[in-house]
Amino acid sequence: MERNFTLLTDFYELTMMQGYLKSGKHQERVIFDMFYRKNPCGNGFAICCGLEQVVEYIRNLNFSEEDIDYLRSLGTFDEDFIEYLRGFHFTGDIYAIPEGTVVFPKEPLIKVIAPVIEAQLVETAILNLVNHQSLIATKAYRVVHAAQGDGVMEFGLRRAQGPDAGIYGARAAVIAGCIGTSNVYAGQKFRVPVLGTHAHSWIMSFPTELEAFKAYARLYPNNCILLVDTYDTLKSGVKNAILCYDAMKEEGITLKRFGIRLDSGDLAYLSKKARKMLDEAGYPDAIISASNDLDENLIASLKAQGACITSWGVGTNLITSESQPSFGGVYKLAATYSDEGQWVPKIKLSENSEKITNPGNKQIYRIIEKDSGKVFADYIALEEERFSEAEDLVLFDPIDTWKKSTLKGGSYEMRPLLVPIFLGGKLVYNCPSVEEIKAHCKKEQESLWEECRRLTNPHAVHVDLSDKLYEMKKQLLTQYSRGE
Amino acid sequence: MERNFTLLTDFYELTMMQGYLKSGKHQERVIFDMFYRKNPCGNGFAICCGLEQVVEYIRNLNFSEEDIDYLRSLGTFDEDFIEYLRGFHFTGDIYAIPEGTVVFPKEPLIKVIAPVIEAQLVETAILNLVNHQSLIATKAYRVVHAAQGDGVMEFGLRRAQGPDAGIYGARAAVIAGCIGTSNVYAGQKFRVPVLGTHAHSWIMSFPTELEAFKAYARLYPNNCILLVDTYDTLKSGVKNAILCYDAMKEEGITLKRFGIRLDSGDLAYLSKKARKMLDEAGYPDAIISASNDLDENLIASLKAQGACITSWGVGTNLITSESQPSFGGVYKLAATYSDEGQWVPKIKLSENSEKITNPGNKQIYRIIEKDSGKVFADYIALEEERFSEAEDLVLFDPIDTWKKSTLKGGSYEMRPLLVPIFLGGKLVYNCPSVEEIKAHCKKEQESLWEECRRLTNPHAVHVDLSDKLYEMKKQLLTQYSRGE
Structure with a gap:
């Protein structure tokens, strides 16, 4: 209506x-x-x-x-x-x-x-x-262009200037080239892909990070991107993600699209270290995605630094067009x-x-x-x-x-x-x-x-x-x- | 609903x-x-x-x-x-x-x-x-504080990030201290004062600026703020505003709240010159209001420069919180x-x-x-x-x-x-x-x-x-x- x-x-x-x-x-x-x-x-x-x-x-x-x-x-x-x-x-x-x-x-x-x-x-x-x-739409074009063909997801609803800014902003972002949005309302209204996996609270509501990962992987083997920075990205998060993938193998569960999401820290450094850990553990297909106050300049800079990120979640700076x-x-x-x-x-x-x-x-x-x-x-x-x-x-x-x-x-x-x-x-x-x-x-x-x-x-x-x-x-x- | x-x-x-x-x-x-x-x-x-x-x-x-x-x-x-x-x-x-x-x-x-x-x-x-x-609300507080007790009107709907940003933004602006909004929808929904007079198009749709002013003054003698920058602020606009006030006197029409609005140019300079012209013409009560990409810093600067403005219309920079x-x-x-x-x-x-x-x-x-x-x-x-x-x-x-x-x-x-x-x-x-x-x-x-x-x-x-x-x-x- x-x-x-x-x-x-x-x-x-x-x-x-x-x-x-x-x-x-x-x-x-x-x-x-x-x-x-x-x-x-x-x-x-x-x-x-x-x-x-x-x-x-x-x-x-x-x-x-x-x-x-x-x-x-x-x-x-x-x-x-x-x-x-x-x-x-x-x-x-x-x-x-x-x-x-x-x-x-x-x-x-x-x-x-x-x-x-x-x-x-x-x-x-x-x-x-x-x-x-x-x-x-114009701002989203810039972000998508900076990502050089990687998928960019619109994740900004929580920081948008009111419901319509989130809803119509998601529409404009998808038109300009984003592969989808986290905004379910916009997904329903405009029939565009909705995307996302889990938050820190998922991890924190389980006794351990590994248990939280395993519970998630069993439920969503087709899209199992694990958020690895709740406690410590490399020492805990990526390590537990690998243990989780191993456990799924043992349990006979095949993960289709799987990987990790980095949401804080030095994304260039962490993505390279994580890539190495994942590759050495036998998971060269694991996707590394990143979020955390990204915009076109940060993405271009991360690309130039050789960051091993191929999937981007962009929130606040896109949905508000922060630079203007x-x-x-x-x-x-x-x-x-x-x-x-x-x-x-x-x-x-x-x-x-x-x-x-x-x-x-x-x-x-x-x-x-x-x-x-x-x-x-x-x-x-x-x-x-x-x-x-x-x-x-x-x-x-x-x-x-x-x-x-x-x-x-x-x-x-x-x-x-x-x-x-x-x-x-x-x-x-x-x-x-x-x-x-x-x-x-x-x-x-x-x-x-x-x-x-x-x-x-x-x-x-x-x-x-x-x-x-x-x-x-x-x-x-x-x-x-x-x-x- | x-x-x-x-x-x-x-x-x-x-x-x-x-x-x-x-x-x-x-x-x-x-x-x-x-x-x-x-x-x-x-x-x-x-x-x-x-x-x-x-x-x-x-x-x-x-x-x-x-x-x-x-x-x-x-x-x-x-x-x-x-x-x-x-x-x-x-x-x-x-x-x-x-x-x-x-x-x-x-x-x-x-x-x-x-x-x-x-x-x-x-x-x-x-x-x-x-x-x-x-x-x-926080941004509006800053703008209102800078205006040192002058009335600040929220005028940003056309540049807001979608309808809700205009509607709920107007609500927040009034809560923080704005005296009203131009947004009629918000006025109806939240029972807050709605304000505004006329645009350049009003002037341009009449053969002359003076005719446009007079038509407006006859219609709205209780709130007759004339926009004076369509052609040339001092040489045409303020001069015609004064001729208009004179004409209303002759016609026996009493203007209750009246004055001018500056919407471009050097607001400090123009407001001082306009104040002098209005005072010399016998209109010390004429209000000088201003708009045009204002924010708390510009208002504070205009105040410090002794600009003769006592009423402010703030649009884009407030309704989007442009600085952040x-x-x-x-x-x-x-x-x-x-x-x-x-x-x-x-x-x-x-x-x-x-x-x-x-x-x-x-x-x-x-x-x-x-x-x-x-x-x-x-x-x-x-x-x-x-x-x-x-x-x-x-x-x-x-x-x-x-x-x-x-x-x-x-x-x-x-x-x-x-x-x-x-x-x-x-x-x-x-x-x-x-x-x-x-x-x-x-x-x-x-x-x-x-x-x-x-x-x-x-x-x-x-x-x-x-x-x-x-x-x-x-x-x-x-x-x-x-x-x-």
Whole structure:
């Protein structure tokens, strides 16, 4: 059963909505773009995520009687507005970039075209949902990339910022490449693998570590990863793990997937020593997994040190995106509709020119080089513009406009990224499953050059503007600077 | 209607539960302590928060048929265990420190006494709920403290890590001292003030800034805070705000609470210039509020620079606790029950001695000096110990045991912090309202010396152990180091 998040909005959205109604302009159509300005955590891109939850949110939008009573009790809203809210539902269009797609700064991830009173209401929840999951997906990509093909498990529920942060964070982490989550609720909701074995308390509730290990191995011979640091990792834990494997052999129990988990201490040193002990005892197949405040930097460092770890459990730093815990997506007015039936582009100025918005009704094209299959650039154009892949395409940097490159007709593909999700308030999009999004995300990651995927100082993918959009923007800037 | 979070748990809790059942020890009573090791964000204390949500969670604990079907589908659990889950409910005792109380490292905030199979299940959700809200309450305290009595509004929903992070984060922020939140859902759910006026899009949807201001002022004369940075803060925004106030006077509209909001640029400079313009125009009562990536350090710096701001909207950095986005609470086994009907203390060792746990069934006492009314120290003792305030109390540092201080009998009060919440699975506690918790939290903050409340290098409040608890711990450590 889905929650109704109609009131999951900032109070000012409601005061503005009443203002639009009172000013008689509430039915004027507008375009809002949801976009972000800077890739999180120093990454070379972001992974957009959270659209399915936006779809659920929009579909469930309606003010219950309880909501109405509450709003009335605030003393800010009058009965005309309350009456309007009673019949409220979303009637507009929403275009979005499908989840799992790699995206870049300043590109609209979501475009809302709707009467201003509706477009205003949905700002906060859209930002909340997309900011959160895009952040965690991007962070999870970094952790998974650092693990160089080893399995990474999402283990962060206990440190997540509330239940939803754990649940939707696990979803985003799996989409970006984690092999599973410890979060059973997320496993059930999204049909993704759930993983984990036992905690220190299991060991401590038995008289000895060895007895605890043996009891566990007998119960779970198919997935018997023993936590070895309750008392002393090498002197006690690994030694007892080996005794336990030996005992299982004697008892005729075959362990299928088995090994140890290191959860404290110097993971590089301990993993090498443990590897040697396990190999010498005849268990070269024993897996060494590790947890304990890991992130992409620690994993990369452990890899560089030759740590003998091939399985990673990552909790707190992934689920909170500890190195940067917010995504910074914004929702800005891009156009209003004139009485003459035309879009009037709107721009938000700022003393910081990086913060100036792109006006108008836009589409984004991903430009892919045919011979490499890799992304060359993204290209933002006006929705009305038409292009032919047979013609040459000249791209120029929107800041340093003298920097140009020309793609020969026939040598590139142009894929529009924004697809319709709602049209006239009606859902026209089938949300893919998490497994499907994960597969799409993998392909997306592979469409980038390794230089753009690396974790430190990645090469930036250019996001260029069409001539027409660039001219429109320049004209609006000139207009405002003349004080018009 | 409340959500059922029974599956909001780590998978390993379930595999361990089945293990306890299969080992025939699932009904053995144990004690788990939820505590944390280090105050977040360099603060001198934490504010514990989230208990009401733990109470809801425990009350709703039960495996639905859908949950049962899902768990069966995983192929890990057998029918005996599934059958056990079908009738599952919590039958144990829970003790906790009431929400809004200031707390210190290593103190059990929650103590669970229950059959091991039940105590194990609830670990993850308890940690999730208490870690999140205690983090945000502590961060919010810092921001509110920096504002030196000015009102601080919680504005972070759009950047929160999912809906719950926004909703429960707003709750925690208000408990710690914020005057309200922008989050309407939280306002409805917790009956706390909701606040806010308008966004840039309001301005941009009118032909001119002045028209947008006037339309707003006519609608909301009681709370007319105008956002002045859409085009140019001083040249356009503040100037138009003044013209708007003048126009309202002419129209005979009295503005009750009115002023401006700065949302970009150099807030110290702009606020001083704006203050001068407003004063010279005859509006000394106009409020200057500010937002834009604020946190406790920026607010303290603006205060030190003499910025003319008396109202603060704090978003991203508060709602995510940007400087440290996780709380680090853990849940550790403290005792098991012997066949002879006695608690057997348990200890978790670690190479890092700071991580060694406190064993046994404990109570925490807050020691308050009668003459100042301030907190002298906290004192952790065994539950069975009895004390008299008429007698002298000798406190010693649990690390440097030669550091001692003696409190004269009659000069201090001893307040037990852990109170019963559930006994035998039955709720025995009335959760206070958010307003009541907020009032309690204010008193709690005032019970600390200012040296402990300051934001940088605060003085640490000592948490000492009773002689009996200290001896028990020493004995267990000796026992383990001898390899028993």
